[in-house]
Amino acid sequence: AQSVAQPEDQVNVAEGNPLTVKCTYSVSGNPYLFWYVQYPNRGLQFLLKYITGDNLVKGSYGFEAEFNKSQTSFHLKKPSALVSDSALYFCAVRDRGSGAGSYQLTFGKGTKLSVIP
Amino acid sequence: NAGVMQNPRHLVRRRGQEARLRCSPMKGHSHVYWYRQLPEEGLKFMVYLQKENIIDESGMPKERFSAEFPKEGPSILRIQQVVRGDSAAYFCASSPEGRGGYTFGSGTRLTVV
Numbered sequence: 001a002q003s004v005a006q007p008e009d010q011v012n013v014a015e016g017n018p019l020t021v022k023c024t025y026s027v028s029g030n031p032y033l034f035w036y037v038q039y040p041n042r043g044l045q046f047l048l049k050y051i052t053g054d055n056l057v058k059g060s061y062g063f064e065a066e067f068n069k070s071q072t073s074f075h076l077k078k079p080s081a082l083v084s085d086s087a088l089y090f091c092a093v094r095d096r097g098s099g100a101g102s103y104q105l106t107f108g109k110g111t112k113l114s115v116i117p
Numbered sequence: 118n119a120g121v122m123q124n125p126r127h128l129v130r131r132r133g134q135e136a137r138l139r140c141s142p143m144k145g146h147s148h149v150y151w152y153r154q155l156p157e158e159g160l161k162f163m164v165y166l167q168k169e170n171i172i173d174e175s176g177m178p179k180e181r182f183s184a185e186f187p188k189e190g191p192s193i194l195r196i197q198q199v200v201r202g203d204s205a206a207y208f209c210a211s212s213p214e215g216r217g218g219y220t221f222g223s224g225t226r227l228t229v230v
Contacts, residue, residue: 004159036221043123043208043223044160090159103150104173105219107159 002027004093006108013081014116021076021111023091032094033074034105035065037087044090050074061085081115088112121146121211121222122191129228130199138194138225142211149192150219151184154206163207166192199229 003026013019025031032051036044048059055067065076074091091108122141130136142149147168152160162176166186174184181199186192196203206226210219 041226044221046218046220049218092160103148103165104162104176105150105152105160106162107152109157109159 002031002093002095002106004091004106004108006089006091006111008111009109010112010114012114012116015083016080019078019081019085019113019115021089021091021113023074023076023108024072025074025091025093026072027093027095029095029097032096033065033067034092034094035059035063035074035076036090036092036107038090038110039087047076047089081113083115083117086113086115121209121220123207123209123222123225125225126223127226127228129230131230132200133198136196136199136203136227138196138207138209138227139191140194140209140211140222141191142209143220146211146213146220148212148214149186150210150212151192151194152208152210154208154224156205160208163194196227199227201229203227204229 005024034049035047037047038044047063048057050057050067058064063078065074067074088110090110092105094105095102124139149166151163153163154160164177164184165173169188181197183195206224208224209222212219
């Protein structure tokens, strides 16, 4: 079974400061990893994904994430936070194998990011 | 390309009524997935369908819930005899292949009163 943990329910950061939203995962095989953002009463918007290759993945709106296999982590980062980044962020994992985990996305519970002006 | 279209955006049903949620996948996508988001929780997988086939319904409650993806028309998630605990946001996603990249719709927010 695969799982995702987002240890922080809420992250507060001042505008202009760097931000980090944490994510750790567990899969039986090798993972595909994703970050999505959800604005109030909206659907999920794709931010970035790790498939293979460079451990530092760059995505939309200046976000990036670093895949760390030994720590089974995929933390989301941004060098300078904007007030408009305030939203709910979800980390998700999918297995590379051939079973159900290969098409089911398993999500964390989400982290609410508040960027304070 | 209109993306994944879900309707209605908001749906209010009284206890015991039926809810029908519709999802039109992106053009060229033949794989559809339904997820449910309960308040204060992440999304949970419900069902995976291809045209006219249910591939995996392991996340669907055993009773009252059903899904279909007919040869023509949208995918339908049907909830019979709704209860307050069914109140949630239901998201549909589509992909061009079973392990391809997902695109999510904006969701249907079901409120059972």
